[in-house]
Amino acid sequence: MRALYKPAAAAGLELVERPEPSAGPDEVMIRVLRTGICGTDLHIESWDAWAAGAVDAPLIPGHEFCGEVVEVGSAVRDVRVGDLVSGEGHVVCGTCRNCRAGRRHLCIRTSGVGVNRDGAFAEFVVLPESNVWVHHEQVDPDLAAIFDPFGNAVHTALSFPLVGEDVLITGAGPIGLMAAAVCRHVGARFVVITDVSSYRLELARAMGVDLALDVSRENIASAQQRLGMVEGFDVALEMSGHPSALPDVIANLNHGGRIAMLGLPAQPIEIDWGKVVTHMITIKGIYGREMFETWYAMSAMLRSGLDIGGVITHRFPAGEWAEAFATARGGRCGKVVLDWTVL
Secondary structure (H helix, E strand, C coil): CEEEEECCCCCCCEEEECCCCCCCCCEEEEEEEEEEECHHHHHHHHCCHHHHHHCCCCECCCCEEEEEEEEECCCCCCCCCCCEEEECCEECCCCCHHHHCCCHHHCCCCEEECCCECCCCECEEEEEHHHEEECCCCCCHHHHCCHHHHHHHHHHHCCCCCCCCEEEEECCCHHHHHHHHHHHHHCCCEEEEEECCHHHHHHHHHCCCCEEEECCCCCHHHHHHHHCCCCCEEEEEECCCCCCHHHHHHHCEEEEEEEEECCCCCCCCCCCHHHHHHCCCEEEECCCCCCCHHHHHHHHHHHCCCCCHHHEEEEEEHHHHHHHHHHHHHCCCCEEEEECCCC
16 A cells, blocks of 8 residues: 655655555454644654654554444454544553543543654555544545544534633634534633734634734734623633643633643743632633544534534645645645545
């Protein structure tokens, strides 16, 4: 099969021939139709310090995908050949305390598809049946390919009640944009998103936020004034990882405000812990998706009219992967999707 491969612990990827995988008794083999490119993939391609410490090379990267099931193992019960599926990228052990308690997203021995085991930047990928999500309703393959980051957005956005609340989102990357759409869909009052990219702020406006704020020109407090808010934001979703974002969020929260934090900090963050205590602020770390409650919520919201299609701005044949990666790295884009039916 053709696959985008990292042959060694060094920068770069190669589109090469690799052996086709085969499905074990409890596994499913999937013909990949589409893949999304995410920040993790960019780290792996450039082989930065994070990748050197976290990734097991050689391997096939890629964890955002959809495809058609072409083979199932003898012990597979619910997935059928021909199903359109996406994949949960965290393969869990099933035996640690959290797994046994039904909290699989908190597994202490998680193995990442496309990070610790071969992933989906290939014509075929194999996953345990327990990691396969079957799309029983008709879904655009481009959209099905980004259920992984869509799940990050939903997990973050739904961490706290949102109905009637004023929500601040820091970071208008693809996940922040999808989270904004979710907040609007489930009944937030005001949804404000911040960034420094004019391109992504325009995407946010097109996706229905109340205010898209360029924080290189205007502070968050001014957003409150413009919207007539008097007590600060109720819920904040920190998506950027920028060291200034979390302190700015805390400074603009109401007493009892709640923060869901998905963005990985690029460096240490100085926080006014006194204010966190005296204002009784909750900070919750978010990683991945809840398995599989988040997936049910994603599918249900799409069926009830949630529209996140605007987050996909660029599509490339898989054979043009280098241009696609350059586009994703350049930042003047939303979500970038590769089509593996065109090589």
